[in-house]
Amino acid sequence: MLPSERHAIILEEVSRQPAVSIRSLTERLGVSRETVRKDIEQLAQENKLNQVRGGATSVRTHEPPMADRTQTNREGKERIGAYVASTIPDGASVIIDNGSTTLAAAHALAAARRDLVIYTNDLTIASILEPAAATVTLLGGRLDFSENATMGLDTLDHLSRYNAEYALIGVGGISARALFTYFSLEGANLRNMMIERSQRPFLLADSSKFNVVGQVAMKPLSMDVTLVVDSELPKGISETLRNQPVKVVRA
Amino acid sequence: MLPSERHAIILEEVSRQPAVSIRSLTERLGVSRETVRKDIEQLAQENKLNQVRGGATSVRTHEPPMADRTQTNREGKERIGAYVASTIPDGASVIIDNGSTTLAAAHALAAARRDLVIYTNDLTIASILEPAAATVTLLGGRLDFSENATMGLDTLDHLSRYNAEYALIGVGGISARALFTYFSLEGANLRNMMIERSQRPFLLADSSKFNVVGQVAMKPLSMDVTLVVDSELPKGISETLRNQPVKVVRA
DNA sequence: AAAAATATTGCCAAGTTTTGCAAAGTAACA
DNA sequence: TGTTACTTTGCAAAACTTGGCAATATTTTT
Numbered sequence: 001m002l003p004s005e006r007h008a009i010i011l012e013e014v015s016r017q018p019a020v021s022i023r024s025l026t027e028r029l030g031v032s033r034e035t036v037r038k039d040i041e042q043l044a045q046e047n048k049l050n051q052v053r054g055g056a057t058s059v060r061t062h063e064p065p066m067a068d069r070t071q072t073n074r075e076g077k078e079r080i081g082a083y084v085a086s087t088i089p090d091g092a093s094v095i096i097d098n099g100s101t102t103l104a105a106a107h108a109l110a111a112a113r114r115d116l117v118i119y120t121n122d123l124t125i126a127s128i129l130e131p132a133a134a135t136v137t138l139l140g141g142r143l144d145f146s147e148n149a150t151m152g153l154d155t156l157d158h159l160s161r162y163n164a165e166y167a168l169i170g171v172g173g174i175s176a177r178a179l180f181t182y183f184s185l186e187g188a189n190l191r192n193m194m195i196e197r198s199q200r201p202f203l204l205a206d207s208s209k210f211n212v213v214g215q216v217a218m219k220p221l222s223m224d225v226t227l228v229v230d231s232e233l234p235k236g237i238s239e240t241l242r243n244q245p246v247k248v249v250r251a
Numbered sequence: 252m253l254p255s256e257r258h259a260i261i262l263e264e265v266s267r268q269p270a271v272s273i274r275s276l277t278e279r280l281g282v283s284r285e286t287v288r289k290d291i292e293q294l295a296q297e298n299k300l301n302q303v304r305g306g307a308t309s310v311r312t313h314e315p316p317m318a319d320r321t322q323t324n325r326e327g328k329e330r331i332g333a334y335v336a337s338t339i340p341d342g343a344s345v346i347i348d349n350g351s352t353t354l355a356a357a358h359a360l361a362a363a364r365r366d367l368v369i370y371t372n373d374l375t376i377a378s379i380l381e382p383a384a385a386t387v388t389l390l391g392g393r394l395d396f397s398e399n400a401t402m403g404l405d406t407l408d409h410l411s412r413y414n415a416e417y418a419l420i421g422v423g424g425i426s427a428r429a430l431f432t433y434f435s436l437e438g439a440n441l442r443n444m445m446i447e448r449s450q451r452p453f454l455l456a457d458s459s460k461f462n463v464v465g466q467v468a469m470k471p472l473s474m475d476v477t478l479v480v481d482s483e484l485p486k487g488i489s490e491t492l493r494n495q496p497v498k499v500v501r502a
Numbered sequence: 503a504a505a506a507a508t509a510t511t512g513c514c515a516a517g518t519t520t521t522g523c524a525a526a527g528t529a530a531c532a
Numbered sequence: 533t534g535t536t537a538c539t540t541t542g543c544a545a546a547a548c549t550t551g552g553c554a555a556t557a558t559t560t561t562t
Contacts, residue, residue, distance in 0.1 A: 003547075004303040005270045017396070022511080032549055037512075053556080054511060123374055123389075130396050138374075138401050140391020140409045145381050150389050158391040158409065254537080273521080283539050288522075304546080305521065 001029055006039055014049045014058045017131045021055040076206040076230030077101050081108035083228055083251035084168060084202055091115040091134075092165050095194045098122035098149035099170030101204040106168075119162050121190065122149040137162070151186045159193055167198030171205045173212030174227075176236035179244070181214030188216040195225060203246075207231045221245050257282065257290055265300050265309045272306040327457035327481030328352050332359035334479055334502035335419060335453055342366045342385075343416050346445050349373035349400030350421030352455040357419075370413050372441065373400040388413070402437045410444055418449030422456045424463030425478075427487035430495070432465035439467040446476060454497075458482045472496050 006029050013020045013028075025036045044051035049058060080101060085108035088094060094109070096102050098121055106125040109116065110132045118129050121139040129136055141155030169191050172182040180203065182188040195201040203225050211234060224245045233241070233248065241248060257280050264271045264279070276287045295302035300309060331352060336359035339345060345360070347353050349372055357376040360367065361383045369380050372390040380387055392406030420442050423433040431454065433439040446452040454476050462485060475496045484492070484499065492499060 002270050002272055002303060002305045002308075004306075004308050008269060008308075012397070033511085034513090034550085035548055038547090126394050127396075136394040136396075137405065138389070138391055138394045140389055140401070140405070143377050143387040143389045145378075145387075150391070154388065154391070154409065154412075158405065161405075284521085285523090285540085286538060289538090 001031065003039070006031070006036075007043060010036075010039055010043060010056070011048055014056050017058070018127075019052070019055055019057045019131075023054070025055070076208070077104035078108070079230045079251045080204050080206060080228050081105040083249065084204070085109045085112045087202075088113065088116075088166050091117075093117035093163075094119070095159070095162070095164045095167040095169075095198050096120040096122065096125055096129075097167075097169050097191055097194055098125065098147050101170040101206055102168050103128070105204060117164070119159070119164060121151070121155050121159075122147070124148050151190070155190060156193055159190070159197060162197060164198045165200060167194045167201040169194055169201060169203050171203055171209055171218075172214035172216075174205050174209050174233075174237060175211050175213045176234075176240045178213050178217050179240065180218040181212075182216045182218065183214045185216050188218055192219045195221070195223065201225045203227045205229050210234055210237065254290070257286075258294060261287075261290055261294060261307070262299055265307055268309075270303070270306055270308040274305075276306075325355075327459070328355035329359070330481045330502045331455050331457060331479050332356040334500070335455070336360045336363045338453075339364065339367075339417050342368075344368035344414075345370070346410070346413070346415045346418040346420075346449050347371040347373065347376055348418075348420050348442055348445055349376065349398050352421040352457055353419050354379075356455060368415070370410070370415060372402070372406050372410075373398070375399050402435075402441070406441060407444055410441070410448060413448060415449045416451060418445045418452040420445050420452060420454050422454055422460055422469075423465035423467075425456050425460050425484075425488060426462050426464045427485070427491045429464050429468050430491060431469040432463075433467045433469065434465045436467050439469055443470045446472070446474065452476045454478045456480050461485055461488065 009029060010025060022033055022036045026033055029036065040051050040056045043049050049056045077100065081104035084105045088109065090113050094116055096106060096118060103125055106128045110128050113132045115134045116132050118133045118136045119139065120126050126136050126138050139150055139155045139158045141150035141158065142152040144151045171180045174180055182191065205227060207230055221244060224247065227246050227248045228251055229248065230251055232250065238248065260280060261276060273284055273287045277284055280287065291302050291307045294300050300307045328351060332355035335356045339360065341364050345367055347357060347369060354376055357379045361379050364383045366385045367383050369384045369387045370390065371377050377387050377389050390401055390406045390409045392401035392409065393403040395402045422431045425431055433442065456478060458481055472495055475498065478497050478499045479502055480499065481502055
């Protein structure tokens with residue numbers, strides 16, 4: 001393996017992903033840790049990438065604006081994310097919707113898994129999952145800038161062509177009165193179809209969603225789903241769920 | 252083994268792979284290290300390949316990564332962008348492909364226009380155009396991370412449902428020999444359809460694309476297009492264009 | 503939550519291998 | 533014999549590996 005070859009490969013990796021580790025590069029390139037480190041050092045001096053502890057990051061400033069939602073009950077979202085990442089095996093196909101909880105799950109997947117086949121309407125999630133994905137398919141449609149995700153009939157139509165093993169779906173609210181609810185019809189329709197298009201759908205709801213009622217209810221569940229929560233469900237809700245094909249898991 | 256035979260083999264190897272080592276060539280050719288080195292030295296002088304320590308690399312197989320391309324001939328790209336922004340009226344519908352030249356055009360449009368209806372496969376362009384757009388439709392498909400754009404059959408299929416007044420389309424290269432070329436078949440197919448799907452297609456080519464030949468040629472033009480350039484076209488190219496339905500505009 | 507144990511990483515200094523370069527040597531051929 | 537093409541040789545420079553150690557993260561234990 002020629003030095004110039006290595007440099008090209010390193011740059012390619014770092015342009016495809018936000019970051020690469022020295023560890024992974026030593027395997028990929030078949031050279032020692034030090035050599036990789038020096039390669040990175042060189043490339044960093046040419047401003048082709050940023051050298052960071054343990055590896056390198058891409059030089060481009062591609063930092064999407066993070067909504068406030070990401071911060072509410074962050075720890076709970078991370079626990080939920082870690083749980084689903086441990087459940088989904090390498091190489092699985094996964095549908096992921098847009099939202100702050102699914103974003104946390106995407107982070108966990110990106111760190112833990114490989115060779116996933118991803119379908120998502122969320123641009124941020126699509127970018128994050130690069131290191132863990134064999135392919136990422138972005139669902140087309142009208143772009144909703146506040147969500148940084150696609151929406152609308154085109155998105156539904158595009159999704160309808162796929163089938164995946166897993167689906168990760170956030171909820172707008174979960175309550176005894178209306179069960180799973182969302183804040184827009186488009187969002188509810190999309191999530192309904194995502195459930196139908198997967199063999200093992202996971203609904204993700206951190207505690208900030210408990211007893212929240214959105215304007216649009218989800219269609220009655222036609223298949224078994226797993227609800228992943230970060231803390232115990234309020235009594236009323238868990239009792240209502242008994243009559244539903246919902247298995248509750250506490251992460 | 253004749254020198255010319257060796258040269259042919261070396262060039263073939265280097266065109267098949269991004270790089271070859273002297274070591275591997277000595278085995279393949281059955282000659283000494285020094286002979287191979289001198290062969291490479293000669294070929295490098297003829298610009299048939301690049302000499303690097305330990306071997307040789309192909310003179311250019313891939314399009315340079317996006318980060319670099321945005322910088323090459325930036326001023327020219329900006330002039331082209333300003334021109335198309337002045338041509339396209341408020342409220343128009345526009346198809347835009349992914350690329351550094353179209354990115355510059357998107358910047359200009361974002362600053363100057365209102366209420367546009369945008370269709371694009373480029374995530375960066377989609378984000379940039381938020382202030383200028385009534386709606387942005389992102390074409391779905393497999394995400395190409397190096398381009399930050401969607402590609403593939405799904406993208407073609409999604410695009411096929413739309414019609415727009417304008418299209419802004421970059422080229423990989425423009426030459427007298429092969430006319431408009433791209434560096435991937437997927438990219439060429441997508442651009443072909445973009446032209447067909449618009450009433451007034453614009454091809455954008457800054458001077459860094461002149462006399463560059465990509466691997467894939469564009470389909471013969473079936474309708475009138477406007478080619479926007481930032482400086483005078485080389486003689487050979489402009490003469491070849493006389494027989495084509497191409498109107499050339501210098502921005 | 504703090505502290506201790508463990509693992510990872512950066513950096514440096516040998517030591518080894520590979521490579522580039524130049525000069526001398528050899529073989530083939532007219 | 534002289535020319536050309538290639539090989540061989542020798543050496544210095546560059547590249548790569550190895551091992552050690554300190555700094556920094558991470559995990560486990562308390």
